[in-house]
Amino acid sequence: MLHCEKLTCVREDRILFKDLDFTIKPGEIVQVEGPNGVGKTSLFRLIVGLSIPYAGNVNWQGTSILNDRENYYQNLLYLGHKTGIKPELTAFENLQFFQKLQPSHPGIDLWQVLAKVGLAGYEDVVTAQLSAGQQRRVALARLWLNDCLLWVLDEPFTAIDKSGVKVLEQLFIEHAQQGGIVLLTTHQDLSIDKQLLTKITLQKIEDDFYV
Amino acid sequence: MFNVFFQVVNKELKGAFRSQSDILNPVWFFIIVVTLFPLGIGTDPALLARIAPGVIWVAALLAALLSFERLFKDDFIDGSLEQLMLMPHSLAWLVSAKVFAHWLLTGLPILFVSPLLAIFLAMDINTYSALFLTLLIGTPILSLLGAIGVALTVGLRKGGILLSLIMLPLSIPILIFSTLAIDAAAYGQSYLGLLALLGAMLVGAITLAPFAIAASLRVSVS
Numbered sequence: 001m002l003h004c005e006k007l008t009c010v011r012e013d014r015i016l017f018k019d020l021d022f023t024i025k026p027g028e029i030v031q032v033e034g035p036n037g038v039g040k041t042s043l044f045r046l047i048v049g050l051s052i053p054y055a056g057n058v059n060w061q062g063t064s065i066l067n068d069r070e071n072y073y074q075n076l077l078y079l080g081h082k083t084g085i086k087p088e089l090t091a092f093e094n095l096q097f098f099q100k101l102q103p104s105h106p107g108i109d110l111w112q113v114l115a116k117v118g119l120a121g122y123e124d125v126v127t128a129q130l131s132a133g134q135q136r137r138v139a140l141a142r143l144w145l146n147d148c149l150l151w152v153l154d155e156p157f158t159a160i161d162k163s164g165v166k167v168l169e170q171l172f173i174e175h176a177q178q179g180g181i182v183l184l185t186t187h188q189d190l191s192i193d194k195q196l197l198t199k200i201t202l203q204k205i206e207d208d209f210y211v
Numbered sequence: 212m213f214n215v216f217f218q219v220v221n222k223e224l225k226g227a228f229r230s231q232s233d234i235l236n237p238v239w240f241f242i243i244v245v246t247l248f249p250l251g252i253g254t255d256p257a258l259l260a261r262i263a264p265g266v267i268w269v270a271a272l273l274a275a276l277l278s279f280e281r282l283f284k285d286d287f288i289d290g291s292l293e294q295l296m297l298m299p300h301s302l303a304w305l306v307s308a309k310v311f312a313h314w315l316l317t318g319l320p321i322l323f324v325s326p327l328l329a330i331f332l333a334m335d336i337n338t339y340s341a342l343f344l345t346l347l348i349g350t351p352i353l354s355l356l357g358a359i360g361v362a363l364t365v366g367l368r369k370g371g372i373l374l375s376l377i378m379l380p381l382s383i384p385i386l387i388f389s390t391l392a393i394d395a396a397a398y399g400q401s402y403l404g405l406l407a408l409l410g411a412m413l414v415g416a417i418t419l420a421p422f423a424i425a426a427s428l429r430v431s432v433s
Contacts, residue, residue: 052433070299086291089229093225
């Protein structure tokens with residue numbers, strides 16, 4: 001269970017959002033939406049613990065994430081705007097690194113995972129030579145690989161084609177049905193059943209000057 | 212735990228061998244700087260032997276500085292640094308692995324080419340063995356100290372100059388004790404005490420620097 005408690009984010013002396021409260025339970029898919037610059041990425045960076053909140057707390061299973069990072073990161077998979085894929089390594093080597101360092105499904109075959117994300121035949125190509133969409137697919141392949149409860153995905157559909165988006169949506173639904181949590185931002189309309197999908201809408205605040 | 216360390220080192224080395232100029236350039240730089248001195252001040256063996264320790268150490272320092280950029284900068288740009296910080300392992304341990312790989316790629320080659328430079332600068336075998344030992348102990352300290360500086364400046368757009376301003380003053384003690392040890396060797400005196408001091412600095416750096424690097428990264432990346 002992920003609980004954000006009176007979260008306030010200040011960027012460049014401006015308040016992006018304040019006193020944000022919400023709880024996400026296992027089995028939920030949550031889409032954070034709002035116009036550009038409203039603080040979606042900042043919110044996600046607070047949730048994964050890359051930034052420290054100006055005020056408030058992020059709690060995972062009742063304890064603040066900053067107090068017990070290693071336990072929290074056992075359960076977390078974060079994909080940001082930057083893919084985290086090394087351009088000088090091949091798709092296979094990149095995934096292998098993540099498989100060995102993060103909790104992964106035992107006995108999963110990396111070749112099959114790469115085939116699933118449509119990269120069959122590209123396993124041994126240095127990722128710098130792949131297209132933007134293919135590079136993103138390498139990063140997204142980690143979703144099949146790992147064993148984490150909480151997925152925090154910042155614009156996962158960037159550069160992904162329509163059929164790829166469908167496959168991912170299906171994967172999100174399966175993950176939620178198995179008791180996982182999916183937290184994502186996207187500007188596309190998701191074709192996920194309304195009962196499964198919750199939306200958080202961030203709005204620009206009027207008096208956003210920090211005093 | 213050691214498997215994690217090994218995996219990070221393995222990934223770094225693989226990446227570095229794919230882009231070889233990153234490893235070779237600092238070594239070339241080191242060789243060229245050292246060879247410039249005989250050309251600039253003349254080839255009198257006595258004079259060269261007198262200035263050799265200082266020249267080699269300052270060149271090693273500058274070469275190290277040149278190589279630091281790649282320690283975290285590329286990772287910061289492509290997002291691997293974020294992912295590293297979100298691994299379910301101690302960040303201090305992960306960055307130690309990165310610094311170790313960095314030393315293998317930049318400190319070790321300097322050790323390998325040092326015999327060649329000792330010949331260029333007319334060093335005798337006794338002085339050279341002292342030089343080798345100080346480089347062996349001193350270059351890992353440089354890597355660790357430099358990593359703190361890189362971690363502090365990785366988020367800045369023009370961090371390069373700032374990095375040298377942070378890093379060079381911190382490395383003064385290493386420079387002083389290393390050249391003192393080499394000088395002592397040149398005069399035929401015992402230099403074990405000075406090496407022991409350098410060793411103490413290395414132990415201190417290995418135990419404390421990873422935590423400083425990890426904390427600096429947490430600040431820089433936010």
